[in-house]
């Protein structure tokens with residue numbers, strides 16, 4: 195990219211989260227990702243550069259090892275003319291959702307990250323003008339804590355996402371609760387995955403976005419403005435799934451298209467398109483924790499119908515969901531077991547404030563990665579043990595908040611070669627790629643906030659939801675406590 199010839203008119207607003215704002219190039223498949231900060235809390239250019247360098251290094255040296263080379267795009271740092279950045283900021287300001295305007299895009303340092311545009315990235319470098327569909331999913335935490343440090347029994351039964359939904363609705367973040375439960379998506383069981391994806395399509399919140407040729411066509415633009423219009427979605431998707439127009443419109447057509455969409459997403463999520471160093475890492479077996487969540491609507495429905503066969507087919511080892519879950523499960527102690535270890539590190543830092551060998555703020559290199567592989571849970575009382583668990587927890591938190599991008603492009607039969615993964619629907623075939631984004635390491639400083647939030651989520655749930663739950667339902671669950679197969683005579 196020729197930074198001297200940057201023209202803000204060639205870029206447009208693409209999206210943003212809590213930490214960064216993304217603009218995309220109108221023609222080429224690249225995006226610029228700028229850091230954001232609260233007004234009047236601007237960081238110096240050196241601090242921004244250091245932060246961005248840490249993000250790139252962390253992606254390159256750590257997350258690629260966990261997720262695999264092909265899934266992670268770490269990007270590169272780019273220095274832009276300040277005038278361009280200021281003009282760009284002015285240009286995109288009207289596009290920004292109001293709920294995100296509590297922070298400003300960094301316009302003072304001139305530094306940004308340059309990344310491939312994953313919504314338009316053509317799998318296997320087909321011509322850039324081909325139609326492309328992209329589904330972005332933020333799956334959140336896919337397991338129930340198995341740690342003995344957990345103090346409230348409910349945390350062993352109901353997943354954090356499902357409990358958090360109630361607090362979010364009460365706080366006004368979302369108008370309605372979602373029926374999505376991450377444990378269904380991560381189950382590897384197609385029926386449960388279909389239910390999870392359908393729930394995301396019904397209530398996308400900030401967990402699902404769909405882009406067509408790089409443009410957002412489905413999902414929340416603004417937190418307050420979330421409309422799920424499946425007919426409109428089907429209208430956009432029809433040329434992808436029924437290219438020869440063989441399907442009449444109407445509710446049946448909409449349902450068929452949504453079903454086909456769910457099918458391709460499921461197949462792409464279960465596909466294995468990469469290998470990685472940590473692929474065979476011995477993590478905690480999933481069976482240690484419960485493989486379903488009592489609050490999942492899918493689960494409740496089964497129980498209500500007297501069916502207790504809760505299937506968790508398990509994920510194929512190479513797929514991105516599996517790798518995400520493995521990284522998430524580095525949180526082996528739960529925040530309740532982790533917090534005292536964080537305090538131990540804090541105490542040490544009080545005594546030795548200049549200590550930089552702890553690598554809390556980088557560098558995120560090979561040495562940092564190697565230290566993460568020690569999964570021992572035997573606390574020998576050292577700062578070294580506490581630090582390893584703290585760093586593993588930060589990785590886990592990062593994996594609990596990342597997003598998965600699935601890019602699909604229709605192809606003809608003779609275009610598909612054996613090296614390319616293909617997913618078939620009734621009338622189409624797609625080549626696809628799967629990637630992961632937002633792999634910025636969660637800050638060490640956020641651990642006290644995590645501890646406090648965990649307590650708030652659980653207490654709210656216990657007080658306002660569980661206490662009001664139907665006692666018959668709880669009894670039905672008790673029968674099924676350990677997720678073993680219980681068959682009832684009909």
Ligand SMILES: O=P(O)(O)O[C@@H]1[C@@H](OP(=O)(O)O)[C@H](OP(=O)(O)O)[C@H](O)[C@H](OP(=O)(O)O)[C@H]1OP(=O)(O)O
Pocket residue numbers: 211212213400591594595636640647
């Ligand atoms: O704590 P959670 O689970 O609510 O996750 C936060 C996300 O909220 P969500 O529940 O996904 O709507 C939150 O997402 P939104 O800003 O609500 O879209 C952020 O991703 C936040 O990360 P960070 O602290 O800004 O780096 C996330 O915070 P972390 O906990 O990952 O630090």
Ligand SMILES: Nc1ncnc2c1ncn2[C@@H]1O[C@H](COP(=O)(O)OP(=O)(O)OP(=O)(O)O)[C@@H](O)[C@H]1O
Pocket residue numbers: 208209210211212213214215216225227309310311312313330403595597631632634
């Ligand atoms: N490389 C990319 N290609 C295409 N779109 C991207 C890319 N990176 C980010 N985006 C889009 O921009 C949005 C915000 O980016 P990102 O998730 O990195 O922000 P964030 O502020 O770090 O998020 P969070 O709120 O989770 O902390 C994403 O949800 C995605 O839609």
